[in-house]
Amino acid sequence: MFVDLEKRPRPLQESLCASFELTPAEARLAVGIGSGKNLESIADELGILKETARSQLKSIFLKAGVRRQAELVALLGSFLNSKDA
Numbered sequence: 008m009f010v011d012l013e014k015r016p017r018p019l020q021e022s023l024c025a026s027f028e029l030t031p032a033e034a035r036l037a038v039g040i041g042s043g044k045n046l047e048s049i050a051d052e053l054g055i056l057k058e059t060a061r062s063q064l065k066s067i068f069l070k071a072g073v074r075r076q077a078e079l080v081a082l083l084g085s086f087l088n089s090k091d092a
Contacts, residue, residue: 026086027070036063040076041083 020034029037032053039049050060064076073079 023083023086027067029067029070030063033063033067033070036060037067037071037079037083040064040067040079043080 019038020031023029023034023037024031027037032055035053036049039052040046044052046060046064047057050057053060055063067079068074071079071082073082
Protein backbone atom coordinates (compact mmCIF):
# COMPACT_ATOMS: atom_id res chain seq x y z
CA MET A 8 0.00 0.00 0.00
CA PHE A 9 1.32 3.41 -0.96
CA VAL A 10 0.34 6.70 0.66
CA ASP A 11 0.81 10.00 -1.11
CA LEU A 12 2.26 12.16 1.67
CA GLU A 13 1.34 15.32 -0.24
CA LYS A 14 -2.36 14.37 -0.14
CA ARG A 15 -2.64 13.37 3.49
CA PRO A 16 -5.47 15.09 5.33
CA ARG A 17 -4.51 18.32 7.02
CA PRO A 18 -5.77 19.30 10.45
CA LEU A 19 -8.99 21.29 10.18
CA GLN A 20 -7.49 24.60 11.31
CA GLU A 21 -4.63 24.29 8.83
CA SER A 22 -7.10 23.54 6.04
CA LEU A 23 -9.14 26.62 6.92
CA CYS A 24 -6.00 28.76 6.92
CA ALA A 25 -5.01 27.46 3.50
CA SER A 26 -8.48 27.62 1.96
CA PHE A 27 -9.61 31.01 3.23
CA GLU A 28 -6.27 32.64 4.10
CA LEU A 29 -7.27 32.79 7.76
CA THR A 30 -4.78 33.41 10.52
CA PRO A 31 -4.42 30.57 13.04
CA ALA A 32 -6.44 32.61 15.56
CA GLU A 33 -9.22 33.18 13.01
CA ALA A 34 -9.20 29.47 12.14
CA ARG A 35 -9.63 28.51 15.81
CA LEU A 36 -12.58 30.88 16.05
CA ALA A 37 -14.07 29.55 12.80
CA VAL A 38 -13.87 25.98 14.09
CA GLY A 39 -15.82 27.05 17.17
CA ILE A 40 -18.43 28.86 15.08
CA GLY A 41 -18.71 25.88 12.74
CA SER A 42 -19.35 23.58 15.68
CA GLY A 43 -22.32 25.71 16.74
CA LYS A 44 -20.83 27.48 19.75
CA ASN A 45 -21.70 31.10 20.46
CA LEU A 46 -19.11 33.84 20.20
CA GLU A 47 -18.95 34.52 23.93
CA SER A 48 -18.25 30.89 24.86
CA ILE A 49 -15.62 30.59 22.12
CA ALA A 50 -13.91 33.76 23.38
CA ASP A 51 -13.88 32.32 26.91
CA GLU A 52 -12.43 29.00 25.69
CA LEU A 53 -9.73 30.77 23.67
CA GLY A 54 -8.93 33.20 26.47
CA ILE A 55 -9.64 36.30 24.40
CA LEU A 56 -11.94 39.27 24.88
CA LYS A 57 -15.35 39.15 23.23
CA GLU A 58 -14.40 42.30 21.31
CA THR A 59 -11.31 40.52 19.94
CA ALA A 60 -13.45 37.57 18.89
CA ARG A 61 -15.92 39.93 17.22
CA SER A 62 -13.08 41.61 15.31
CA GLN A 63 -11.70 38.25 14.20
CA LEU A 64 -15.18 37.16 13.13
CA LYS A 65 -15.55 40.26 10.94
CA SER A 66 -12.22 39.41 9.31
CA ILE A 67 -13.37 35.81 8.74
CA PHE A 68 -16.55 37.13 7.09
CA LEU A 69 -14.49 39.22 4.68
CA LYS A 70 -12.07 36.43 3.83
CA ALA A 71 -14.83 33.83 3.41
CA GLY A 72 -17.09 36.16 1.43
CA VAL A 73 -20.07 35.94 3.79
CA ARG A 74 -22.07 38.57 5.67
CA ARG A 75 -23.78 36.64 8.44
CA GLN A 76 -22.81 34.01 10.96
CA ALA A 77 -25.44 31.61 9.58
CA GLU A 78 -23.82 31.87 6.13
CA LEU A 79 -20.44 31.12 7.66
CA VAL A 80 -21.80 28.05 9.47
CA ALA A 81 -23.32 26.80 6.20
CA LEU A 82 -20.06 27.43 4.33
CA LEU A 83 -18.00 25.66 6.98
CA GLY A 84 -20.45 22.76 6.99
CA SER A 85 -20.18 22.29 3.23
CA PHE A 86 -16.40 22.74 3.44
CA LEU A 87 -16.09 20.05 6.09
CA ASN A 88 -18.36 17.65 4.21
CA SER A 89 -16.37 18.11 0.99
CA LYS A 90 -13.08 17.52 2.85
CA ASP A 91 -14.42 14.26 4.29
CA ALA A 92 -15.43 12.92 0.88
